[in-house]
Amino acid sequence: MVLHTLRLATVPLTFTTSRLFLKPSPTLSFFSRHVQPRKPSFLLRAFSNSSAVQDTPLTQTSSDSSAARPPQWKAAIDFKWIRDNKEAVEINIENRNSNADLEAVLELYENMVTLQKEVEGIREERNNVAKKMKGKLEPSERERLVEEGKNLKESLVTLEENLVKLQDELQHVARSIPNMTHPDVPVGGEDSSAIRKEVGSPREFSFPIKDHLQLGKDLDLIDFDSAAEVSGSKFFYLKNEAVLLEMALLNWTLSEVMKKGFTPLTTPEIVRSSIVEKCGFQPRGDNTQVYSIDGTDQCLIGTAEIPVGGIHMDSILLESSLPLKYIAFSHCFRTEAGAAGAATKGLYRVHQFSKAEMFVLCRPEDSESFHNELIQIEEDLFTSLGLHFKTLDMATADLGAPAYRKFDVEAWMPGLGRFGEISSASNCTDYQSRRLGIRFRPSEPLQTGPKKGKANLPPTKFVHTLNATACAVPRMMVCLLENYQQEDGSVVIPEPLRPFMGGIEAIKPKLR
Amino acid sequence: MVTLQKEVEGIREERNNVAKKMKGKLEPSERERLVEEGKNLKESLVTLEEDLMKLQDELQHVARSIPNMTHPDVPVGGEDSSAIRNEVGSPREFSFPIKDHLQLGKDLDLMDFDSAAEVSGSKFFYLKNEAVLLEMALLNWTLSEVMKKGFTPLTTPEIVRSSIVEKCGFQPRGDNTQVYSIDGTDQCLIGTAEIPVGGIHMDSILLESALPLKYIAFSHCFRTEAGAAGAAAKGLYRVHQFSKAEMFVLCRPEDSESFHNELIQIEEDLFTSLGLHFKTLDMATADLGAPAYRKFDIEAWMPGLGRFGEISSASNCTDYQSRRLGIRFRPSEPLQTGSKKGKANLPSTKFVHTLNATACAVPRMMVCLLENYQQEDGSVVVPETLRPFMGGIEVIKPKLR
Numbered sequence: 086m087v088l089h090t091l092r093l094a095t096v097p098l099t100f101t102t103s104r105l106f107l108k109p110s111p112t113l114s115f116f117s118r119h120v121q122p123r124k125p126s127f128l129l130r131a132f133s134n135s136s137a138v139q140d141t142p143l144t145q146t147s148s149d150s151s152a153a154r155p156p157q158w159k160a161a162i163d164f165k166w167i168r169d170n171k172e173a174v175e176i177n178i179e180n181r182n183s184n185a186d187l188e189a190v191l192e193l194y195e196n197m198v199t200l201q202k203e204v205e206g207i208r209e210e211r212n213n214v215a216k217k218m219k220g221k222l223e224p225s226e227r228e229r230l231v232e233e234g235k236n237l238k239e240s241l242v243t244l245e246e247n248l249v250k251l252q253d254e255l256q257h258v259a260r261s262i263p264n265m266t267h268p269d270v271p272v273g274g275e276d277s278s279a280i281r282k283e284v285g286s287p288r289e290f291s292f293p294i295k296d297h298l299q300l301g302k303d304l305d306l307i308d309f310d311s312a313a314e315v316s317g318s319k320f321f322y323l324k325n326e327a328v329l330l331e332m333a334l335l336n337w338t339l340s341e342v343m344k345k346g347f348t349p350l351t352t353p354e355i356v357r358s359s360i361v362e363k364c365g366f367q368p369r370g371d372n373t374q375v376y377s378i379d380g381t382d383q384c385l386i387g388t389a390e391i392p393v394g395g396i397h398m399d400s401i402l403l404e405s406s407l408p409l410k411y412i413a414f415s416h417c418f419r420t421e422a423g424a425a426g427a428a429t430k431g432l433y434r435v436h437q438f439s440k441a442e443m444f445v446l447c448r449p450e451d452s453e454s455f456h457n458e459l460i461q462i463e464e465d466l467f468t469s470l471g472l473h474f475k476t477l478d479m480a481t482a483d484l485g486a487p488a489y490r491k492f493d494v495e496a497w498m499p500g501l502g503r504f505g506e507i508s509s510a511s512n513c514t515d516y517q518s519r520r521l522g523i524r525f526r527p528s529e530p531l532q533t534g535p536k537k538g539k540a541n542l543p544p545t546k547f548v549h550t551l552n553a554t555a556c557a558v559p560r561m562m563v564c565l566l567e568n569y570q571q572e573d574g575s576v577v578i579p580e581p582l583r584p585f586m587g588g589i590e591a592i593k594p595k596l597r
Numbered sequence: 598m599v600t601l602q603k604e605v606e607g608i609r610e611e612r613n614n615v616a617k618k619m620k621g622k623l624e625p626s627e628r629e630r631l632v633e634e635g636k637n638l639k640e641s642l643v644t645l646e647e648d649l650m651k652l653q654d655e656l657q658h659v660a661r662s663i664p665n666m667t668h669p670d671v672p673v674g675g676e677d678s679s680a681i682r683n684e685v686g687s688p689r690e691f692s693f694p695i696k697d698h699l700q701l702g703k704d705l706d707l708m709d710f711d712s713a714a715e716v717s718g719s720k721f722f723y724l725k726n727e728a729v730l731l732e733m734a735l736l737n738w739t740l741s742e743v744m745k746k747g748f749t750p751l752t753t754p755e756i757v758r759s760s761i762v763e764k765c766g767f768q769p770r771g772d773n774t775q776v777y778s779i780d781g782t783d784q785c786l787i788g789t790a791e792i793p794v795g796g797i798h799m800d801s802i803l804l805e806s807a808l809p810l811k812y813i814a815f816s817h818c819f820r821t822e823a824g825a826a827g828a829a830a831k832g833l834y835r836v837h838q839f840s841k842a843e844m845f846v847l848c849r850p851e852d853s854e855s856f857h858n859e860l861i862q863i864e865e866d867l868f869t870s871l872g873l874h875f876k877t878l879d880m881a882t883a884d885l886g887a888p889a890y891r892k893f894d895i896e897a898w899m900p901g902l903g904r905f906g907e908i909s910s911a912s913n914c915t916d917y918q919s920r921r922l923g924i925r926f927r928p929s930e931p932l933q934t935g936s937k938k939g940k941a942n943l944p945s946t947k948f949v950h951t952l953n954a955t956a957c958a959v960p961r962m963m964v965c966l967l968e969n970y971q972q973e974d975g976s977v978v979v980p981e982t983l984r985p986f987m988g989g990i991e992v993i994k995p996k997l998r
Contacts, residue, residue, distance in 0.1 A: 316758060349730065395715065
C-alpha cells in the first residue's frame with residue numbers, strides 16, 4: 086500500500102490573494118479493513134467521562150428511574166467476582182462518592198443464587214415425576230404422580246416469577262456499581278487530581294487582551310444574538326473565517342489521526358434512547374443532558390461515543406480484528422441543564438457543537454497502553470497548535486462510573502483567565518462492553534490436536550473500550566482566538582492549520 | 598374585520614368626545630349623564646376590541662395558507678408539466694454490469710446502514726473510510742467555489758424555535774410533518790439551513806446599501822420523511838440526517854429574478870464541474886411550495902437507480918418569507934439638497950425578497966458520484982476537481998481483506 090498523508094481542504098478565499106490548494110503529496114491513506122460484526126452496541130458513559138468537554142459532574146447510572154419496570158437489556162456483571170472482592174469494591178465505591186449499594190447487591194445476589202438452586206431442584210423433581218409416569222403404573226399411583234406434577238408445576242411457576250423479579254432487581258441495583266479504579270489514580274475530589282504533564286507556558290501580552298466573545302464580535306466571526314432569537318441562549322452562528330477555521334480544525338485532526346491508523350467515520354446524531362441508556366445516560370431524568378425527540382423513543386447524541394459504541398453491540402469479534410480504532414465526526418447536542426454560573430460564557434458551554442472523537446476496542450491486556458497512546462495523540466495535537474496546557478490524572482471522585490482511569494487536558498484560555506477542559510481520555514476497561522455485549526474470541530494457540538469442535542473453541546472474553554476527544558471545536562476556538570490575538574485586533578492562525586484554510590495566515594479586522 | 602375596525606374607531610372617537618366635554622364646566626346632572634355615557638361606551642369598546650382581535654387572529658390563521666403568487670412563465674399543471682430549462686451531458690455508457698451506490702458502498706466499505714438500523718432506525722447510516730473524505734471534500738470544495746462568488750460562509754444552529762419554522766413556510770406540527778420536534782420545548786430540528794439563515798435578520802430593517810446579503814450556510818439537516826414510501830427511499834437517496842451547503846440571498850425586489858438566475862447558474866456550474874449529467878427543470882405550479890414564486894430543480898442521472906433524481910432546488914420566494922419573518926429594508930434616499938431631514942422624510946420601508954438554493958446535498962451527490970464514476974474493477978474514480986480536497990486521492994479502490 087502506498088502511503089498518502091492526507092492534506093485536505095485548501096480553500097481559496099476572496100479576501101486573500103494567495104491561492105490555496107494543497108498539492109497532493111502521496112503518502113499513505115489508511116483504510117484498514119476490519120472484519121466488522123454487524124450489530125452496534127456501545128456503552129457510553131456520562132459525558133465528562135468521554136471526550137465531552139464538560140465540568141459538570143458525571144451522572145451515574147442510577148437504578149431509581151427504571152426500578153418499576155423490568156430492564157430492557159442486561160449488563161453482564163460478574164457477581165461472583167464482586168462477592169469475592171467485596172472489600173475492594175466497597176472501598177472503590179467510597180472513593181468515587183458513588184451511591185451504589187453494595188450490601189443490597191450482595192444480598193440480592195445470594196438470594197438469587199439460593200432461589201435459583203431451589204428452582205433447579207424443583208425442575209429436577211418434576212423431571213423425575215415425568216420419567217416415572219412413562220412406566221407402567223397403577224391407576225392410583227398415576228393419579229398421585231399427576232397430582233404431584235401439578236403441584237410442582239405451580240410452585241415452579243411462582244418461583245420462576247420470583248426469580249425473574251429478583252434478577253431484574255439485581256440488575257437495577259448492580260448497574261450503578263462503578264468500574265474499579267487503576268491503582269495509580271489519586272484518591273479524592275477535584276483538588277486531588279494529579280498533573281501528569283504540562284506543556285508550554287502562558288503567553289505574555291504587552292497589551293490589554295480580549296476574550297473570545299469580544300474577538301468574535303470585532304472580527305465578525307460569531308453571532309450569539311441572532312441565535313438567541315432564532316433558537317435560544319447557548320446557540321450561535323459561525324461566520325467568515327471562523328467557518329474556515331472549524332473546517333480546518335476538523336480536516337487537520339482527521340489527517341493527523343488517520344496517520345495513526347484510525348478509521349474515519351461519520352455517525353447518526355439521532356439514536357434510540359435504549360442505546361443512550363446503555364451508555365449510562367438518563368435520557369429522561371431530571372437535569373438530563375439529553376434532548377429527546379417528541380413522539381419517538383429517540384434522542385440526540387451528546388457525543389459520537391454513543392453511536393460508535395453501538396456499532397459492535399451484541400457481537401463476538403475475532404481477536405485478529407482487534408484493535409479497532411475509529412475517529413468519528415459528529416455534531417453533539419447537550420441540554421446543559423443544571424450548568425449555571427461563570428463557566429457558561431460564549432463558546433465555552435453551548436448546546437450544539439462539532440467534535441472529532443477517538444474510540445478504541447481492544448484486548449484487555451492492551452487497554453493501558455492504548456490509553457497512553459490516546460493521551461499522547463491528544464498532547465501531540467495540542468502541542469502542534471501551540472497551546473499551553475496541562476494533562477490531569479483525574480481523582481477518584483471525578484471519574485465517571487465507567488472510567489477505570491481518566492486523563493483530562495485543560496488548556497490556558499487567557500481571555501477567560503483560567504484553564505478550561507478541552508479534552509478527556511478514558512479507559513473504560515470492560516464496563517461498557519459488559520453492557521453493550523461486545524466480546525471477542527481469542528485466537529487458538531497453535532497446536533496439532535484432535536478434531537476441532539465447538540467444544541474446543543476458547544471461550545469469549547469482553548473487549549476493553551476507550552474514548553478520547555481529538556477535537557471539540559468551540560473550546561479549541563476559544564483557545565486559538567484568545568491565545569493568538571494581536572495588538573491590532575487580528576488573530577494569527579497556527580501554522581499547521583494554514584494549509585487547511587487556504588493559506589490564510591491571520592484573521593484581520595474587516596473594513597466596514 | 599375592516600368593518601369592525603371602523604366601528605371600534607367610531608366608538609373610540611365618541612369616547613374621546615365625552616371625555617373632552619367632561620373637562621368643561623358642567624351641571625351635576627349633565628356630568629352624571631356624561632359619566633354614564635362614558636361607561637357604556639367603554640363597555641362596548643372592550644367587547645368590540647376583543648372581537649376585533651379574534652377576527653384578526655382568525656384572518657391571520659386562514660390567510661397564511663394563501664400561497665405566493667407565481668411567475669408568469671411558470672408552466673401550469675402537475676409534475677409532468679414542468680419544463681426543461683437546460684440539459685447538460687449525457688448518460689455514460691457502461692461496458693460492464695453496473696452496481697447501485699448501496700452495493701458499491703458495501704463492496705468498498707464506505708457506508709453502513711445495518712449497524713445504523715440497530716442504533717437509530719432505518720434511513721440512518723454511518724459513512725466510513727474514503728466516503729468521509731469525500732463528504733469533507735464536497736463541502737470544502739463547494740465552500741471554496743461559492744465563496745469566490747461573494748457569498749459569506751456560515752454555520753448555523755440546528756435546533757430552532759418552532760415559530761421560525763412556521764415563518765419560513767413549513768408546518769412543524771401537522772400530520773406527516775417533515776419536522777422533528779424536541780420533547781418538552783417549543784424547539785425543532787431544522788430540515789434545511791434556510792430556516793436558521795432566514796431567522797438571522799428577522800424583525801429587522803436593513804439599509805438598502807447592505808443588500809444583497811449572500812450566504813453559503815453549512816448544516817446537518819433532519820427530516821422525518823413521513824409519508825415518503827416506495828422505491829425512492831433506497832440507501833442514500835432518502836435519509837433522515839444529512840449534510841448540506843445552502844445558498845441564501847436577501848435582496849431588493851427588483852433584483853430577485855436576476856439573483857434566481859445567478860443561483861441556478863452557480864448550481865449548474867458546480868454540477869458540470871463534477872462531470873454530472875443533469876437537467877434543470879422549471880417546476881410547474883402544482884409542484885411549487887407555498888413560498889416559491891418560481892422554483893428550478895436539478896435532477897441528475899443516477900445510473901445505478903436507473904433514473905434521474907433531484908439533487909438541488911433553487912427558489913425565489915419574493916416577499917413571502919420576509920413578510921412573515923419581518924425583514925424590511927429602507928431604500929436609500931435619493932440625492933437631494935433639501936430641508937432638514939426628519940423621520941417624516943425617510944422613505945418608507947419595503948419587504949426584501951429572499952431566495953434559497955442547494956449548493957450541495959451530500960448524500961445525493963454521493964449517489965451520483967459513486968454510480969457514475971464506478972469502474973469495471975469495482976473501484977470509483979474521484980472527479981478531478983475534488984482530488985486536491987481529498988489529499989490527492991484519485992480512486993477509491995477495493996481493499997484487501
